[in-house]
Amino acid sequence: MIQTQSFSVNQPTKILFGVNAVNQLSDTIAELNGHRVFLVADPGLKQSGIIKKVADILDLAKIPHTVYDKVTPEPGLKLADQAVKLAKKNKSDCVVGLGGGSALDIAKAVSILLTNSGKAEDYLGLGKIKLQGVPKIMIPTTAGTGAEVTFTAVFINEKTNSKGGMNGDPLYPDAAILDPALTLSLPPHVTAATGIDAFTHALEAFVSTQAHVISDMYALEAISLISNNLGVAYANGSNLEARSAMLMGSLLGGKALATAGVGLVHAMAYPLGGMFNTAHGLANAVLLPYVVEYNIIGNTEKFATVAQIMGYETEGLPLREAAQLAVEAIHQLNADVGIPSSLADLNIPADRIAEMARIALTVTRPVENNPRKPTEEDVISVYEAAFNGAF
Ligand SMILES: NC(=O)c1ccc[n+]([C@@H]2O[C@H](COP(=O)([O-])OP(=O)(O)OC[C@H]3O[C@@H](n4cnc5c(N)ncnc54)[C@H](O)[C@@H]3O)[C@@H](O)[C@H]2O)c1
Ligand SMILES: [Fe+2]
Structure with missing residues (x-):
């Protein structure tokens, strides 16, 4: 491009x-x-x-x-x-x-x-x-x-x-x-949540409105390294090769985020940290597939690329279907490493969703970087989907 x-x-x-x-x-x-x-x-x-x-x-x-x-x-x-x-x-x-x-x-x-x-x-x-x-x-x-x-x-x-x-x-x-x-000493649940945080940096930078050739290079390599190695690092924490790949993936994810920014997942995770002290990685991980589902139409081509990098067969598929596979791939990655599938599982109260949505929209830069411009109603709907675990 x-x-x-x-x-x-x-x-x-x-x-x-x-x-x-x-x-x-x-x-x-x-x-x-x-x-x-x-x-x-x-x-x-x-x-x-x-x-x-x-x-x-x-x-x-x-x-x-x-x-x-x-x-x-x-x-x-x-x-x-x-x-x-x-x-x-x-x-x-x-x-x-x-x-x-x-x-x-x-x-x-x-x-x-x-x-x-x-x-x-x-x-x-x-x-x-x-x-x-x-x-x-x-x-x-x-x-x-x-x-x-x-x-x-x-x-x-x-x-x-x-x-x-x-x-x-x-x-x-x-x-x-x-x-x-x-x-090597990271326990599996911390490996999982922090690993998905790194993945989220790479993914959000890749589809960011601020993305460019250099940030894409970092992001694509990070997405590949993390999706191929997080499961191994989670299943066998003493596997040094998988740990190395994960550390390289998080480094490149950091470089991607520093050059193209993060998006709506991070904006929506901030109120969970501020109001309920939910760990940053865990909040991102639970929200990620729901935000990706919402974002798909904002950059269908790039989400199709993500599905392909994550090992899904996309050749010959209509672009929209290929992009949808990214949601499936992320859902599978989360499930593989024991990430809960809903905000209800994290004991986030449903009656605070409207307040969370208002706060999320004040996290200006990530909201601006997001490939789809969200309204307050949109953010409420995404929180609700994530609350119900509705795939
Ligand atoms: N500055 C940035 O660019 C940036 C980007 C994303 C997130 N953050 C912030 O970073 C914080 C989250 O950091 P985190 O996800 O790395 O978690 P963390 O630093 O809170 O650590 C989580 C837990 O892991 C333990 N731990 C860390 N390394 C370990 C090891 N090798 N062996 C055993 N236990 C270990 C810690 O003791 C801690 O209990 C949040 O406040 C988040 O907002 C910053
Ligand atoms: Fe993060």
Whole structure:
């Protein structure tokens, strides 16, 4: 397809990928001129021994560090402010984020709040961050958010019970270290939900109104890697090849989302996180097939391509039928990895759907990127279909 659209692409994050890549952390810190490290992680990573592994690497290189391991899933703005306070007290000049998107997002916020004044809340929105942060290095331990290469950090605003992001170039990490061995300890249900989140980034970027040749390249490869490997990683978590493919898929999904944006699935998942604390990946996963069904007419050709990449025979079929197979493929992928098939299964109350729909439509950029422009009635209908599990 010839592109008539103009676009700009910013890819500033250095990527180190491979089994044992984490051993390159000390050299990477030195390259970035970091001296006193603030290591951000969560309690789950302490239990799995991952924090100790990374702290040992820093000890070996005699790099002073403070460990902040209090990150909770779907973190709030207050947590970011608390972490910054400690980082300032310890005169940290380099931040390492270790964990899933929750830890990485706190780490990204700490980096920029060490140089920009004020509180985390002041930087919600697009383009509000004026100064570069201190050097930041991200080490993802879920194959999910792609936050190691995005310019976003997402938080729950405790005042409004809504989810929102800080967005801006200073949030791009300086380096991302992706070591598939660090994802071997992910339990199956987290593998599933985070894996479908990564798939959703790729899919929503692929059909986004902002998509272009470069974002499509990332998205298509991510869709292929994730759809071929998520089942294996879920069924046998110690399969390093599948774990590597998933981590590469989530990295490319992150690149796709950073270049073309996400869409209605993410906009509709945000109220579930803000109002009911539903895990981000799980909320996306349950909504995904219903939103795709709704979106099909917005870009039939691309959804047919998705079905084909996911292994469905589309040759000779009318385009609309081929595209419909994408819904079937996604439904099957979800079922294979134990994702519940309805919002009712997540105990989301039906009588809050109208409120959720109003909030979802305020998540402006993903709504604008969506291949079909949704009305409030449309969003209510999609939530209702997802609530009833109506395929
Ligand atoms: N910044 C971005 O670009 C971006 C993109 C998408 C989502 N997000 C945000 O990221 C957050 C979700 O991140 P997530 O889905 O990665 O989940 P998470 O970071 O909340 O982690 C989920 C759970 O997995 C555990 N865990 C992580 N790695 C593990 C490992 N290797 N072994 C054992 N347990 C492990 C954690 O302890 C935690 O309990 C949400 O707040 C979401 O909004 C950010
Ligand atoms: Fe996401």
